[in-house]
Amino acid sequence: MPDQPQDSAPAQRKNLAREVVLTLRSDIISGTLPPGVALAEPALAKKFGSSRAPVREALIELEREGLVQFEATGRTRVRTLTEQDFDEIRDARIALESMAARRAAARWTPAASEFIERNIARQENASTLAELSRLDVELHEYVVRMAANQRLLALWQSIRWQFEMCLASTHRLQQKMAFKPLQITVSGHRLVLAALASGKPDVAAQKMAAHIEGSMEWSPSAAGVEEHPLERGAAAFSHS
Amino acid sequence: MPDQPQDSAPAQRKNLAREVVLTLRSDIISGTLPPGVALAEPALAKKFGSSRAPVREALIELEREGLVQFEATGRTRVRTLTEQDFDEIRDARIALESMAARRAAARWTPAASEFIERNIARQENASTLAELSRLDVELHEYVVRMAANQRLLALWQSIRWQFEMCLASTHRLQQKMAFKPLQITVSGHRLVLAALASGKPDVAAQKMAAHIEGSMEWSPSAAGVEEHPLERGAAAFSHS
């Protein structure tokens, strides 16, 4: 494990709320909790064997991450991502990550290149979509960390889970498309790495932007799948 | 008031916590609550005549906005901004706002130009630093809203108060510098407006980036003021 350049955990309060966040986040991204499902505090508290206080804080955190949505009445639901949401997340990623690449290029190291190369190699040998996604996110996070900007990292992390939700959701819809679009991704990674290693900030930023643009091109619209809600908001869901 | 293109308040839960956030935020930015001061929940609850629950939620929100910091022990303090923080915020703004300008340029309207022009005119007639700052932030927020991207807007808003904290803090330190650096800002605004109105995304993005870079150039370091903490963390402060 080479130099993870920036650690991001300056704040770490409570403990129980943290566990609730982790579990719910995982359930939402995996689709166990489908979009549109209501998340009632008493039910969740019972499920986690806690009181409502930690659950409440967890929901606030998940709202901040864009995974759930507060309604005006106060009720909380798993967020439904539309095609427009998909585009918005893409643009936000481009904004943050191309700046990250710009700064990262200026302080790039051989160790960083090595890390990215190993990551790409593992991507080429990946056997499942899930594994591929995990590696892809890992790579991008590494670049953002290399920018050594806590704000940039925090902003990126705050949309990270929405992005992963998009990814997972799309995967579930397009098993048929399989790996094809992801090969494009892998070749794009090589271009980005070359730009980073060359130490040219402008080029790195431009390549990163182009790469994200391309890798998120195969959106539901491009694939001709659903229209508005990425997945039909599953009304049928019973917790506990 | 022309088309405020994007409204950003889809979620709006609690009410008491909201009031606490507003008051504390204002006190922190104005310097009434100086950097480093500890914010204890019981004392704040007493001050606001509420229980700890709303205060707690408010502190979480302020942490998210970067105005306060949680320590590992759980204690909360008003955040101390360093020179590096200043640079980080600048870069984050450049990332978000140049993308915003790029998208805004594509959907620019005469009404938008009119709004910005009125804003610039008011800036030229502004008589206080505070007023000038307020107008400057208003202008930039308008551009971000014109991008019609909820994520971009949310990300921008999440660092907005840190930026205002920088501004206010710097103003308090450099009353002497007065308006000079802000004239640069005003002329930069005209360039940005021209690019936006021309409808060329690349140019708009580039001009916005250059403008922010320039307007945040007059940092404490450039002015040769303090080194690390932007302001000496005032240890002397008694609440209530």
Place this chain on the structure above:
DNA sequence: TTGACTCAAAGTGTCGACAATTTAAAGCTC
């Protein structure tokens, strides 16, 4: 069958309380 109305069940916002932990002061030794 449809539609408005009623009313109980459920949910949120807020509160005060308690144990565990941390902080800061008082006390003691040298």
Place this chain on the structure above:
DNA sequence: GAGCTTTAAATTGTCGACACTTTGAGTCAA
């Protein structure tokens, strides 16, 4: 007086409770 130890105050994390609001099923009239 300086430094370490003890002790009391303060603070956090979590809990259960209550009032008020929303939701939704069931009822009744048309």
